[in-house]
Amino acid sequence: xxxxxxxxxxxxxxxxxxxxxxxxxxxxxxxxxxxxxxxxxxxxxxxxxxxxxxxxxxxxxxxxxxxxxxxxxxxxxxxxxxxxxxxxxxxxxxxxxxxxxxxxxxxxxxxxxxxxxxxxxxxxxxxxxxxxxxxxxxxxxxxxxxxxxxxxxxxxxxxxxxxxxxxxxxxxxxxxxxxxxxxxxxxxxxxxxxxxxxxxxxxxxxxxxxxxxxxxxxxxxxxxxxxxxxxxxxxxxxxxxxxxxxxxxxxxxxxxxxxxxxxxxxxxx
Ligand code: AMP
Numbered sequence: 001x002x003x004x005x006x007x008x009x010x011x012x013x014x015x016x017x018x019x020x021x022x023x024x025x026x027x028x029x030x031x032x033x034x035x036x037x038x039x040x041x042x043x044x045x046x047x048x049x050x051x052x053x054x055x056x057x058x059x060x061x062x063x064x065x066x067x068x069x070x071x072x073x074x075x076x077x078x079x080x081x082x083x084x085x086x087x088x089x090x091x092x093x094x095x096x097x098x099x100x101x102x103x104x105x106x107x108x109x110x111x112x113x114x115x116x117x118x119x120x121x122x123x124x125x126x127x128x129x130x131x132x133x134x135x136x137x138x139x140x141x142x143x144x145x146x147x148x149x150x151x152x153x154x155x156x157x158x159x160x161x162x163x164x165x166x167x168x169x170x171x172x173x174x175x176x177x178x179x180x181x182x183x184x185x186x187x188x189x190x191x192x193x194x195x196x197x198x199x200x201x202x203x204x205x206x207x208x209x210x211x212x213x214x215x216x217x218x219x220x221x222x223x224x225x226x227x228x229x230x231x232x233x234x235x236x237x238x239x240x241x242x243x244x245x246x247x248x249x250x251x252x253x254x255x256x257x258x259x260x261x262x263x264x265x266x267x268x269x
Contacts, residue, residue, distance in 0.1 A: 002082040003072065010084050010130050017043045017081075019133030019160075021124060024048040025065040025178035029168040031078040033137040036165060038079030041135050046075045047084040047127055049091065053098075054119030065178055084131060091126060098122050101155070104147040104240045108231055108253060109264070120145060121152045128158050136160050141167040141175050143253055143266040147240055167265070169195065175265045182261045190226050191258060197222055198252050198267045205234070205246040205269055227256040227263075234269065 004010045018041025020033045026048075038044040048071055055061035068085065075083055099121040104110075110117050128136065138146050146164045153162060167175045173195035174180065174188075183191055197218050204214045211234060219229045232254045233242050243250050246269070253266040 001072070001076045001080055004082060004084045005086060006090055007086070007130050010082075013082065014132055015043050015081075016134045017041055017045045017131065018135040018137060018163075019127070019131050020044065020046045020080075020137045021127050022046060022048055023050045023064065023178065024071045025067065025181075026071045026074045027168075027176045027178065029139055029141060029176040031074060032168050033139060033165055034075060034078035034080055036163070037135065037137045038081075040163070041133075043082075044080050045082045045084060045131050045133060046080045047086075047131065048075075049084075049086055049123070049127075051091075051119060051123040052088055053092070053122060054116050056113055056115065059113075060179075065181065084127070091123070095126075099125050099152065099156070101148050101151045104144065104151050107240060107242075108233070108235075109144045109255070112230055112255065117145070117148050121148055124149055124152060125156065125158075128160055133160055135163055137163045137165060139167060140164050140266070141177070142264070143251055144240055147238070175263075177263070179261055179263075184259060187226070187258045187261065191263060193225055194222065194227065194254060194256060194263055194265050195267075198254060198265060201232075201252060202267060202269045208246075211244065211246055222256060227258055230255040230257065230262075232256075237268075 018037030020037050022030050034044055034046055050064050052061055098118055100118045101121050105117040138149055169175055172192040174192045201218050215232055219232050222229050234250050234252050236243050237251045250269050251266050252269055255264045
């Protein structure tokens with residue numbers, strides 16, 4: 001497996017590829033993307049870059065888990081052919097451009113984490129220009145991020161096929177995340193309830209129960225269990241705007257804090 005540290009190396013050794021951008025601390029969710037990229041595109045490039053511009057001032061950039069040796073081994077075992085692991089300087093020295101996506105960023109994560117999606121869109125645009133992949137793989141775990149990347153590609157006419165893959169979960173339903181390791185053992189026990197609640201709500205919608213009151217009851221149940229729910233909403237999958245009537249193809253999205261850890265999840269309905 002090749003390891004590229006610089007833009008120059010990535011350009012020099014460029015091949016048409018399936019590309020998986022990550023911030024490292026790899027888990028099965030990431031590795032599933034890597035396996036799919038390798039299987040479908042033949043040549044798989046993984047980037048590992050903890051992107052400072054997508055963290056807020058009170059977020060966990062400094063303490064975000066970093067273990068390069070382990071990540072390289074895992075990526076290689078899942079089929080990565082090359083890793084792009086640049087320094088912050090390599091990505092941001094003399095960098096005066098920022099990409100802000102309007103519309104799909106106006107609510108939810110965009111509202112709670114100001115500047116987050118500008119950081120995401122900017123780094124993804126840079127990575128696309130550096131790796132120049134045929135296909136790029138993202139996880140639906142970060143549902144709004146997928147909408148942002150789709151808008152980025154559409155807006156700036158990037159020549160890349162986007163592939164969005166379903167969320168990989170622990171056996172008890174908890175969506176895999178690099179941040180799950182921050183959960184105390186007590187909170188780790190409670191955490192899967194967030195996914196159980198999404199499924200319960202979906203069932204209620206299918207039975208025709210009132211959307212607004214069902215959502216409010218779910219929020220109350222989660223809060224009583226120990227979560228601090230930031231939003232729980234049924235949204236249009238493309239625009240991310242709330243929908244007032246149940247319709248198939250919509251997405252149920254949630255963000256909640258459990259202690260100091262923030263969890264996000266979503267399911268299709
Ligand atoms: P991150 O390293 O958290 O920036 O994630 C890198 C990519 O992996 C993003 O496209 C995420 O959506 C995706 N990802 C993270 N967790 C999961 C998961 N549990 N299942 C599927 N994809 C995931």
